[in-house]
Amino acid sequence: MSETQNLTVVQAVRDGLYTEMREDDEVLVLGQDVGKNGGVFRATEGLFDEFGGDRVVDTPLAESGIVGAAVGMAAMGLRPVPEIQFSGFMYPGFDQIVSHMARFRTRSRGRFSLPMTLRAPYGGGIRAPEHHSESKEAFYAHEAGLKVVIPSTPYDAKGLLAASIRDPDPVIFLEPKLIYRAFRDEVPEEPYTVPIGEAATRREGGDVAVFTYGAMTRPTLEAAESLAEVGIECEVVDLRTVSPLDREAIIEAFEATGRAVVVHEAPKTGGLAGEITAIIQEEALLYQEAPVKRVTGFDVPYPLYALEDYYLPTAARIEEGIKEAVEF
Amino acid sequence: MSETQNLTVVQAVRDGLYTEMREDDEVLVLGQDVGKNGGVFRATEGLFDEFGGDRVVDTPLAESGIVGAAVGMAAMGLRPVPEIQFSGFMYPGFDQIVSHMARFRTRSRGRFSLPMTLRAPYGGGIRAPEHHSESKEAFYAHEAGLKVVIPSTPYDAKGLLAASIRDPDPVIFLEPKLIYRAFRDEVPEEPYTVPIGEAATRREGGDVAVFTYGAMTRPTLEAAESLAEVGIECEVVDLRTVSPLDREAIIEAFEATGRAVVVHEAPKTGGLAGEITAIIQEEALLYQEAPVKRVTGFDVPYPLYALEDYYLPTAARIEEGIKEAVEF
Amino acid sequence: MYEEVGPTVSVFDRAYDDPVRVLDEDGEVVGDVPDLDAEALVEMYRHMRLARHFDGRAVSLQRQGRMGTYPPLSGQEGAQIGSAAALDEDDWMVPSYREHGAALVRGLPLKQTLLYWMGHEAGNATPEDVNVFPVAVPIASQVPHATGAAWASKLRGENDAFLCYFGDGATSEGDFHEGVNFAGVFDTPTVFFCNNNQWAISVPRERQTRSATLAQKAEAYGIDGVQVDGMDPLAVYSVTRAAVEKARDPETDRPRPTLIEAIQYRFGAHTTADDPTVYRDEDEVDRWKAKDPIPRLESYLRSEGVLDDERVAEIETDVETRVADAIEAAESEARPKPEEMFEHAYAELPPELERQYEEFAAFREAHGDEAFLEE
Amino acid sequence: MYEEVGPTVSVFDRAYDDPVRVLDEDGEVVGDVPDLDAEALVEMYRHMRLARHFDGRAVSLQRQGRMGTYPPLSGQEGAQIGSAAALDEDDWMVPSYREHGAALVRGLPLKQTLLYWMGHEAGNATPEDVNVFPVAVPIASQVPHATGAAWASKLRGENDAFLCYFGDGATSEGDFHEGVNFAGVFDTPTVFFCNNNQWAISVPRERQTRSATLAQKAEAYGIDGVQVDGMDPLAVYSVTRAAVEKARDPETDRPRPTLIEAIQYRFGAHTTADDPTVYRDEDEVDRWKAKDPIPRLESYLRSEGVLDDERVAEIETDVETRVADAIEAAESEARPKPEEMFEHAYAELPPELERQYEEFAAFREAHGDEAFLEE
Numbered sequence A, B: 001m002s003e004t005q006n007l008t009v010v011q012a013v014r015d016g017l018y019t020e021m022r023e024d025d026e027v028l029v030l031g032q033d034v035g036k037n038g039g040v041f042r043a044t045e046g047l048f049d050e051f052g053g054d055r056v057v058d059t060p061l062a063e064s065g066i067v068g069a070a071v072g073m074a075a076m077g078l079r080p081v082p083e084i085q086f087s088g089f090m091y092p093g094f095d096q097i098v099s100h101m102a103r104f105r106t107r108s109r110g111r112f113s114l115p116m117t118l119r120a121p122y123g124g125g126i127r128a129p130e131h132h133s134e135s136k137e138a139f140y141a142h143e144a145g146l147k148v149v150i151p152s153t154p155y156d157a158k159g160l161l162a163a164s165i166r167d168p169d170p171v172i173f174l175e176p177k178l179i180y181r182a183f184r185d186e187v188p189e190e191p192y193t194v195p196i197g198e199a200a201t202r203r204e205g206g207d208v209a210v211f212t213y214g215a216m217t218r219p220t221l222e223a224a225e226s227l228a229e230v231g232i233e234c235e236v237v238d239l240r241t242v243s244p245l246d247r248e249a250i251i252e253a254f255e256a257t258g259r260a261v262v263v264h265e266a267p268k269t270g271g272l273a274g275e276i277t278a279i280i281q282e283e284a285l286l287y288q289e290a291p292v293k294r295v296t297g298f299d300v301p302y303p304l305y306a307l308e309d310y311y312l313p314t315a316a317r318i319e320e321g322i323k324e325a326v327e328f
Numbered sequence C, D: 001m002y003e004e005v006g007p008t009v010s011v012f013d014r015a016y017d018d019p020v021r022v023l024d025e026d027g028e029v030v031g032d033v034p035d036l037d038a039e040a041l042v043e044m045y046r047h048m049r050l051a052r053h054f055d056g057r058a059v060s061l062q063r064q065g066r067m068g069t070y071p072p073l074s075g076q077e078g079a080q081i082g083s084a085a086a087l088d089e090d091d092w093m094v095p096s097y098r099e100h101g102a103a104l105v106r107g108l109p110l111k112q113t114l115l116y117w118m119g120h121e122a123g124n125a126t127p128e129d130v131n132v133f134p135v136a137v138p139i140a141s142q143v144p145h146a147t148g149a150a151w152a153s154k155l156r157g158e159n160d161a162f163l164c165y166f167g168d169g170a171t172s173e174g175d176f177h178e179g180v181n182f183a184g185v186f187d188t189p190t191v192f193f194c195n196n197n198q199w200a201i202s203v204p205r206e207r208q209t210r211s212a213t214l215a216q217k218a219e220a221y222g223i224d225g226v227q228v229d230g231m232d233p234l235a236v237y238s239v240t241r242a243a244v245e246k247a248r249d250p251e252t253d254r255p256r257p258t259l260i261e262a263i264q265y266r267f268g269a270h271t272t273a274d275d276p277t278v279y280r281d282e283d284e285v286d287r288w289k290a291k292d293p294i295p296r297l298e299s300y301l302r303s304e305g306v307l308d309d310e311r312v313a314e315i316e317t318d319v320e321t322r323v324a325d326a327i328e329a330a331e332s333e334a335r336p337k338p339e340e341m342f343e344h345a346y347a348e349l350p351p352e353l354e355r356q357y358e359e360f361a362a363f364r365e366a367h368g369d370e371a372f373l374e375e
C-alpha cells in the first residue's frame, strides 16, 4: 500500500501542485505572492525553493495579465497554473477567462488547446474583508469551454487538481477556503487523479437527495445526521464538478426518492441550484414528489463579515429545507 | 392624443435617449463612437449635434474605464448612460460592473446610489464577427444590485430605457440587435416609461405558456401562430426584464396550463431558462403536467456566422419544443 | 480641515527620480517649507500621532479577536496626512483600504473605520458631510471612479479636486491605466496619489514594473508626474497642494491631473493576516524606520519652537483619549441586525428579495440566532 | 520568408517623436536602407501588391453579399509587410483582426483569411506550420497572449521572437498595459507593434490619450519605444528587425521587449459596416494617400533598377491570379457542417453537450435545414 499523509485541504492543494510539478516539467505556477511568500493561504509554500523562480512566479498585480499570459503560455504547450488570490478578483481577468481561456480551442479549431488550471480560493465564512467571499461559480459554469471544479475534501483536492492540470482543456479550480484547514484526511503521497465530472455520494439515505458541493458539504452532512435522529435519511451527493455536472448521478439520486434539496452558498437567483432543478424536472418529472428546495445565499451583495453567518446556509437552514422537501 | 412616430427598435432607443436628455440635464451618454459617428448602430445619431460633446462623449477604447468613470459620475449624482459597443465587450469592464456598479449602494449604505444605465447591443443573428453575438444576460441576473432589461419592441425600448435612466439603481439595458431594424412600431413622441420588472403577454392561449424575451419573442410568436393552425394555443409571455423576474406573471401563466417552454438564445446550462424552471416548480409544482422545456442556444462558444442559424432557436425548433411540452 | 494657504511653488518641472523634499531624515530643512501656520503644522503632527496610535490599537484589537483582518498604515502617516491636509473642505478623497489616517483628516470618525474593519454594515455608512468615497478593496478599481467623479464635478462647473489613493502594486492593474488615461484625455481635476510603500504584500516594487520610477508612468498619459519623499509630510503637503491647485485651475497650460509617487514604507505587515518576515529583511525595515515621518516633523516643529514637551504630552493624551473613545464607541455599537444585509441592495426591495427576506425572518423568528451562529 | 540579413543599426536611441524613416513620400532615400537583397525587396513589393489587391476584392465580395463584415487594410501594407518580413521562420505573429497582409507573409493562405471572414469555422484552422495566433477581436486582448507565449519560449530556452499587432485605440485598454508591463518585468522576447492608423473607428488618435506619442508609453514599462513611418516599408522593416534581434539577444543590456509605434493611415472604412465620411474629411484622406507605401517602394525599386515595367506587370498578373484562385477556392469550400459548432468546445464532448448535439442532429434529420434557415 502506498504512503499517505494526513493533510488539510490547503495542504492537499499544495501537495497536488508539488506532485504535478515534480511529474511534469511543463507545469508552472504564477500569481500574486505565490513565490517566497508561499501564497496568502500557503497553498504554494515551499514550491519556490523547490522549483525556482521560473516555475513559481510572482507576477505584477494584474489579473487580466496573469490569465492572459497563462493563455499564451498554454497555447505554446506549457501547463500553467495561474492563481488568482481570491475568486472575487477573477473579475478583472473575466474577459481573458471567457473570451480566450474558454474559447481558444474553438477559435483555432483544436490547433491550440489550453491545458491550464486557474486556481482561486473561494467562498465565504472566514471573516474576510469585502470582495473576499465570493461564490460565483455560476458565471463560469455558464461559459462553454470551461470546466469548473470545487473539491470538498483533502483527498479530492489533490486528485481533482491533478486531473485538472493534466486535462487538455482549461479548468477553473475553486478552493473553498472555509474548509482550507477545517479538517484532515489521509492523502496518498504518490500522484493520483480524481475524475472531473463525477459526483460522490457522501452519505446514503432513502428519503431525500441533497445535492451540494464545496464548503457546504459539511453543514449538509451535519443536517443529514441530525435529521437521521428524527428518522429522515438523506442521500448527500457532493457534486465536486459544477461544469460539466454529473447529470447521471443527479438523476439517479433524485429518482430514488423523488425529493431533492440543493445547497450552495452562491446567491439563489441564477445559481446552480436552478440549473440542477431544471435538469431534474426535465429528466425525472414523473418521479417528483415535492418541489426541489433551494437552500442558498441570498440575492444581496455578500455582507461584511459580522453578518456572514446569516448569509451562508447553516446546518439548521439546510435541515429546515430538507424537512420542507420531505414533508411536502 | 399624443403624437407618435413610426420607429424601429434602434430608433426608439435613440428617441428614448434624446427624450430623457432633453428632460434632464444630468443625463449624459458616453462610449466608443457615440459622438459624431452616432454609434455603430446609429443609436446616438444626432445627439452630439443636439447636446454637444460634454453630454455625448466619445471615450478612449477602454470598457473598464467607461463603466468605472460612469460609476464615479453617478456617485456624484449625474445619470450617465454608458454604451458598450457590443455586449461581448462588457467583459473587460466586468469587475466594475459586478464589484462596483452593482454594489455601490450597499457599500455606502445608501449614501451613494448609482442612477446609471449601461446600454449594449446584444445577441446574435446579424452575421457579425466573433464575440459580437453574445447573450450572457445570466451573468448580470446572478449579480445582486443590478437590474437587467431586454426590450423586444420599439415601444418598450423607449419606455423601458426611460424607466432605466430614471431608476435610482443601476440597470443593464441589453438591446437585441437582431431586431434593431426588423420592424416598426408607433412610439409616442412624448416621454413615458414602461415599468421595469413587468412581463407582457404577447399572445393569449390556453394550452401552454411560453416564456421568452428580446429577439426570441418574434420566432416564438411565429411558432405560436403556426401551432394555432394545428389547434395548439400558446400563451406567449415576453419577460422584458430578466432581473428582477416577474415571478407573478410567470406563475400565473404557468398555472393556467401546467405546461411551459422557455426560449432564449443564451447557452442552455446556467441560462435563465433554468432559473425560470426552478421558480415554476418551487411555486407551482402541483400544477405541472409536463417538464418545462428549454429551447436555447447550445453549450458551445457562439459559432462564426455561417453556422449561427443553427445555433439560435428558430421558430421550427421552438415549435418542436412546444409540441413536446404539450404532448408530454 | 487645514486653512488654505498661498500659491505653492511649482514642483512639476523636475526629473522623475528627483523626489521633492522639505525635511531630511533628521527633520532639518532641505527644501521649501510650505506656507502653513503653526497651528496647521501642529494639527498635522497631531493627526499623524493619532493615526499611528490608532493603528497600533487596531492591530491589538485584531490580535485579541476584537476585530477582523486589518491593514496597518504605520510608517505611511506622512504621505496620508500631508496629502489629505492639502485638500479644501469641498474636495473629495477616493481611498483604497489603507487610508485611515487620510480619512480622519477629512473628518471620517475613527469609530466608522473601526466598525468597517469589525465587519459592521454600519462601517460603510460614511456620513453625508464627509467627502470620502467608500473603501475600495479590488486593487486600482477606485481609479476610474476618481476620474469619473472629478469629471462630473468639472462638467457641473464646480471647482473641486479629487484625491485618489492607491499603492505601488495598483499601478500594474488595467484600471490604473484606463482611469488615469481618461483623466488626461478629459482633463479632469484628479490627483492620483500613489503610496509606493515598496511592497504589494510580498511582491517588491521591482517586480511590479521595469520602469525606473512610478512617477514616469505619467508620460504615458501626457500628464505631470512627480516623486515626493512620502515620509516627509511637508514635502507631501507641498506637492499635493500644488497638484490640487493645478487640478482646479483650467487657466494654466498644464494638464489638471497629476500623478504623484510618494516614496515610503509600511513598517508593519500588509494586513494582520500577513507575516512580512517571510519575504523581507529586518535590515530593510530598520533602514526605513530611520525615516519615520513622525519624529522628523516633531524635531522640525520643536526646532521652530512650535512644539515643546508640554504640547507633545497634551497631544499624546488627546490622541489616546480619542482612540480609546472611538474603540469604546465602536465596541458598544449594537451588533448589526441581520436585516441590514437586505436593506441597501436596491432602493426598493424587488419582490423575490422581499420573499427571501421574509423567509429568512420567519426562520430566524422560529429558530433563533442559534440557527445561524451554531459553529 | 525573407532571408536573414546582417546586424541592423540600432534605432532605439532617438526621441519618441522622431520616426525612423528610410524613404520619403516620393521614394527618395532619406535614411539607412536595410541590407536586403533585390529578391527580398521585390518579394516585399509583391506582398504589398498582393495585400492591396486582396483587400479590394474582399471589400467587393462583401458588397456583393459573398462575405460578411470585413476590415480593410488598404494604406497599411507598408507596416504589415515590412514588419512581418522582419521575422524569421520560427518566430510567431500574434495578430488583431486586420493583419491579413502580415499573415500572408507568414504563410497563412489567403483562402483561410477569406473563409474566416466568410464565417466558416474552417477559417479558424490556421495550418500547424504557420506560426500565427488566432485573430483576436476583443481589442488588446491578444497583448498578454503575446507576452505569455514569448515568455514560454524564453523559459524553454528557445530563441523565438513574438510580434504582436494592435491599433492606436488598443493602447487605451487595460490589457495593453498589463501585457506590456509583464513583458518588461519578465523580459520576454516580444515586439509590440502598434498600427497607429490615426483612428479607432470614429475616435481620433488625440481622443485616445493625451500623450504626445504612443511610443513614449514605453517609458511606463521601462522598455524601448520607437516611432517609425509606418507607410515606409523599409523603415518598418529596419525597426522591426532591430527589435526582433534585440528580443532574441539576452546579451545586450537593453530590454528585450520593444514598443513600436508605426504611424500610418487606413485609406478605407474601419470595416465594411463603417462609413468614414461621417467622421473624417476627404482632405485628410488625400493627404495620407500621398504617402501610399506601394508607389513609394515601387519608385525606389525602379530607381535602383530592381523593378521595371515588365516585372511589375508580371507581379500584377501573379497577384491577380493568386487572389482569384483564393476566392475561387474559398467559395468552392463546402458550407460548414453544423456539427462543426460542437467539435472543438472541448477535447472530448461532455455528456450534456453530447446530448444537446444528438437532440440537434435528430431534429435536423427530421426537419431538414429549412428548420434552421427559414428566415
Ligand SMILES: Cc1ncc(C[n+]2csc(CCOP(=O)(O)OP(=O)(O)O)c2C)c(N)n1
Residues within 6 Å of the ligand: A032, A061, A063, A085, A089, A092, C098, C137, C138, C139, C166, C167, C168, C169, C170, C171, C195, C197, C199, C200, C201, C270
Ligand atoms: C484586484 C485585486 N487583486 C488582488 C487583491 C489582493 N490584494 C490585496 S492588497 C494587495 C497588494 C496591494 O499592493 P499595493 O497596491 O502596493 O498597495 P499596499 O497594500 O501596499 O498599500 C493584493 C494583491 C485585491 N484586493 N484586488
Ligand SMILES: Cc1ncc(C[n+]2csc(CCOP(=O)(O)OP(=O)(O)O)c2C)c(N)n1
Residues within 6 Å of the ligand: B032, B061, B063, B085, B089, B092, D098, D137, D138, D139, D166, D167, D168, D169, D170, D171, D195, D197, D199, D200, D201, D270
Ligand atoms: C474590447 C473591445 N471593445 C470594443 C470593440 C469594438 N471595436 C472593434 S475595432 C474598434 C476600434 C479599434 O481601433 P484601433 O485599436 O485603433 O485598431 P484599428 O481598427 O484602427 O486597426 C472597436 C472599438 C472590440 N472589438 N473590442
Ligand SMILES: [Mg+2]
Residues within 6 Å of the ligand: C167, C168, C169, C195, C196, C197, C198, C199, C200, C201
Ligand atoms: Mg504597496
Ligand SMILES: [Mg+2]
Residues within 6 Å of the ligand: D167, D168, D169, D195, D196, D197, D198, D199, D200, D201
Ligand atoms: Mg486605429
